[in-house]
Amino acid sequence: MVETEAGRAHRRRELREFLMSRRARVSPAEAGLPEGGGRRRTPGLRREEVAVLAGVGASWYQWLEQGRDISVSPQVLDAVARVLRLSDAERRHLYVLAGLNPPPPGVEPGRRDMCDGLRRLLNTWMPYPAHIMDRYYNFVLYNDAAVSVLGMRSDVTHNCLVDFFTDPLYRSRARNWEHTARTVVAQFRAACSASPGDEGFQEVLARVKAVSEEFTRLWEERDIEDPGQIRKELDHPLVGLLCVEATALKVPARPDLTIVLHTPLDEANTAAKLEWLASPEGRRGAMYPVAG
Template identity: 70%
Template sequence: MSSASIADTAGTADPAGTSKARRLGELREFLMSRRARVTPAEAGLPGGGGRRRTPGLRREEVAVLAGVGASWYQWLEQGRDISVSPQVLDSVARVLKLDGAERRHLYVLAGLNPPPPEVARDDRDMCEGLHRLIDTWMPYPAHIMDAYWNCVMYNDAAASVLGMRSETSENCLLTFFADSIYRARASSWERNAPQVVAMYRAACSDHPDDDGFAAVIAEAKATSPEFTELWERRDVKPGGQVTKEIEHPVVGTLFLESTQLKVPARPDLTIVLHTPLPHAEADTAAKLEWLASAEGRRETIRSVTG
């Protein structure tokens, strides 16, 4: 090999190797830090006498409690390039009392695909804050869906503009296809229907064996031949933005852009915010502001009651 070739080889970086070394180094530091915070008493072990050199569990104790070999766990914590399985990582996560986010982080550092996100116990009571969020979005429509697209909550603008109401189906997919009021108002219904179905298939794809999705799909097929035809296309599209044209019975045409947003702490929920689109003839923003006013509310009620 020529001197030039040797120089070229010596100067060539190894991005994959560097990245892997960095990841395994992070794995070592992460496991050591998590092990140090679990006391023997918390792990169900006797405290024992004398002073301990480590503030938390020893490596050997983690290995015994997780049901793995002491040498194997030592190699894992040292950041060695060894084979790991989800089952063994779950055992280690249990012993180290990792929460959902920490467990996913452990998977990533170990080089495995992480499990689906979970809702932490401390984050289950976020609904009041999310309700404040969509109420603050007034006078624009906003609502929140669960994983199956069941409507969890909506603001007043979503009721007056999109026709959301407690007596209708609580599932947004079923409402899209079966609610006569929404379909009468949605001038863009035929254009948006394929995208809506493709987005729902994408939502299902993360949970292929979930009976909840299967129940919604079965009801949609029984309710709407249009849904059945679109579902059989098997199109997939991640949740994003949908442009809507709404023909409101009081203020006329509205042009809106709905955007799906996720809160990492609540992966089971999706926030859907509607923003007025600039349109010279429609002036959607002004119409939405008027609908939210006292006069607009009275006129809307008068229109509904006849």
């Protein structure tokens, strides 16, 4: 979309206010500057200090903070972001205000351990299946319903893509496996395409190609599809047909993870069957152990 002159002026005003507010938050001591330097009229760093610490000209930084129409590069913005101690979200916001495409979201160091909160989310989703996988489709967490319905368990490869093509238990339950397989492969290609050269994706790709000719055939068709929703029809040994819709969700604070929630569809009395499977009676009748 073409930016209007009014929109450009608004963005530059926001850039000026944002940089001034972030600069005021950083003390000279936090920036590694020596104490002293005379009385400061305002808190935080001076413009000249930000420029020196970022390795840019004082005039250039002043123009940037004034919102002037100047050329900026990702490298320089990253240097300014480092000096101003911006979070990942603030750094991407700086890119947008400067008129550049923001970098992909990263994981804040303080948010790397969110397992307890995410586990509560999955347990709250009971009696419906839910699981979390990393960017390479490796299992991170799953609830009890994912075990009893989808067959997730500890003695498989722990990679959703590999298990989809190699786990005979899941294969025996999936009525629409062939149709779903095409979507799964197309979505994995989209993930690979978004991270060219990522060795983690290449390792998974090599693993699944080595064990599944079906995957290799579908991969060579080069279909590509963004993650979204997938209809699944499962033939469960205890309750028969289950019709669910799998929805892939992202958590902005953990862009490296994907939450997959399975919602019962209004078919085959699926919701009631899932509730029964999660009940004490259903657990006792389960053919496969439920993770504790």
